Amino acid sequence: DIQMTQSPSSLSASVRDRVTITCRASQNIISYLNWFQQKPGKAPKLLIYAASSLQSGVPSRFSGSGSGTDFTLTISSLQPEDFATYYCQQSYSTPLTFGQGTKLEIK
Amino acid sequence: QVQLQQSGPGLVKPSQTLSLTCAISGDSVSSNSAAWTWIRQSPSRGLEWLGRAYFRSKWYNDYAISVKGRITINPDTSKNHFSLQLNSVTPEDTAVYYCARDRSIPVAGSYYFGMDVWGQGTTVTVSS
Numbered sequence: 001d002i003q004m005t006q007s008p009s010s011l012s013a014s015v016r017d018r019v020t021i022t023c024r025a026s027q028n029i030i031s032y033l034n035w036f037q038q039k040p041g042k043a044p045k046l047l048i049y050a051a052s053s054l055q056s057g058v059p060s061r062f063s064g065s066g067s068g069t070d071f072t073l074t075i076s077s078l079q080p081e082d083f084a085t086y087y088c089q090q091s092y093s094t095p096l097t098f099g100q101g102t103k104l105e106i107k
Numbered sequence: 108q109v110q111l112q113q114s115g116p117g118l119v120k121p122s123q124t125l126s127l128t129c130a131i132s133g134d135s136v137s138s139n140s141a142a143w144t145w146i147r148q149s150p151s152r153g154l155e156w157l158g159r160a161y162f163r164s165k166w167y168n169d170y171a172i173s174v175k176g177r178i179t180i181n182p183d184t185s186k187n188h189f190s191l192q193l194n195s196v197t198p199e200d201t202a203v204y205y206c207a208r209d210r211s212i213p214v215a216g217s218y219y220f221g222m223d224v225w226g227q228g229t230t231v232t233v234s235s
Binding site for chain 1: 153154155156169171172173205207209212214217219220221222223225226227228
């Protein structure tokens with residue numbers, strides 16, 4: 001199985017901050033990497049697919065980059081509704097696997 | 108607008124079978140560009156992909172090794188839904204279960220999958 005490791009596990013930030021979350025795959029997954037946002041009691045929401053493509057309806061302050069084994073999710077200017085848990089997920093091979101999550105909290 | 112509506116019991120006894128259904132509206136379970144997927148989430152396991160069913164001229168299934176032998180994901184074309192059956196459950200199967208559409212998306216000449224539509228989630232507790 002491909003292991004996905006996110007860092008940090010938690011992060012405190014303020015509104016209008018720029019935030020970066022990192023995801024590392026245990027082997028080369030080219031660009032088969034997705035990012036999700038999850039709020040308490042809700043299903044995950046797809047933000048970014050194919051490492052850097054913005055899902056329809058997602059604000060442009062979200063962006064993704066990377067290829068191979070190292071990927072990043074950047075939120076350029078945090079808004080109050082962005083405080084949530086973020087997950088990466090590889091779609092390169094089954095079993096599809098997720099990172100352990102990064103909880104983004106208000107400072 | 109594609110929507111997924113989950114149904115099924117929230118309490119299952121140990122050794123029995125967990126059965127959930129995911130009704131699809133706005134898309135077809137026989138779509139050639141989607142895989143119909145079950146995922147679960149628990150504090151101990153995080154988000155765990157369980158398996159999928161998809162149609163590409165014929166039906167295919169992929170399952171996670173952790174549940175292989177106990178899991179069946181079946182499409183029902185007459186009702187446009189798909190189901191999850193997990194046999195011989197134990198308390199370790201207690202989780203929130205989600206269905207999702209994993210859609211094939213063209214990007215720069217290649218195809219990538221993304222779980223773009225999710226059900227509302229069902230909390231399943233395995234307990235006597």
